Amino acid sequence: MKIKNILPIFLFLITFPFYGQNENMDEKREKIKAYKVSFLTTELDLTSAESEKFWPIYNAYDDKQFELRLQKMKAYTKKLTDEALKNMSEKEAASLVYQIETTDEELFLLRKKFTSSLKKILPAKKIIILRKSEDDFNRKLLHQYRDKAGKN
Known part of the structure; x- marks a missing residue:
């Protein structure tokens, strides 16, 4: 898997807790998920038959992927602080x-x-x-976050 595909998602997961300062994580995730559904619906132009079969599969995949990333990446980010990296042994x-x-x-x-x-x-x-639409969505979300962070 290429780093360019992972980087936006990794950055999003790292910055996701900062969103939680104003609202809890579940509310933010639900808003983002609704925005993503709307975005993908527009981009994919699914027929009603396709949509009926697609969304349950996509939602299950998206939830599993999110949980896997949240569970695993959270452990990594704790170990990737400057201080932790300086003190990390080669074995670690x-x-x-x-x-x-x-x-x-x-x-x-x-x-x-x-x-x-x-x-x-x-x-x-x-x-x-x-x-392509998922990549576009992730880029758009990252740009919105950067714009919001730049205004503060």
Whole structure:
């Protein structure tokens, strides 16, 4: 998996707790999820039959992916502070690299299973549009966060 695909999501997860200062995390996540559903609905232009089959699969995938990232990445970010990195032994660093690789592999296998499920209900072109739309959404969300942070 390429770093350019992981970086926006990783940055989002790292900065996500800062959003929690004004509202709790669940409320923010629900707002973002609703915004994402609206965005993807517009981009994918699903038929009603496609939509009926797509959303349960997508929501299950999205929830599992979020939980996996939240669970694993939270542990990593604690270890990635400047102070922790300075004091980290080579053995601890190797262990962390292994944990990151394992998480990347789990996310890849989850995505692969998700794509396999989508192939049964959507044409290949819409699967590609979905992938692009997810990247566009993540970029848009990151830009909004940067704009909001820049105004404060």
